[in-house]
Amino acid sequence: MIEWEGWEVKVSHCFREANQVANILAKMDCEGMLGVTIHIVPPVGTTDALYADSVGILWPKHVD
Secondary structure (H helix, E strand, O other): OOOOOOOOOOOOOOOHHHOHHHHHHHHHHHHOOOOOOOOOOOOOOOHHHHHHHHHOOOOOOOOO
16 A cells, blocks of 8 residues: 555554554454454543543553
């Protein structure tokens, strides 16, 4: 897709602390089956993270 004509694509890194929704969804996918899942509404467990991401709240990184 990056090489499609007429598209300008920029790839950048975002730490998981700045995008908790993506982090939660990635963890959910690791527990499930392979394939594509389409969510009509935010999945259970993502609502607080979705709000925090939308207003720019950063989640601290937990180091054990």
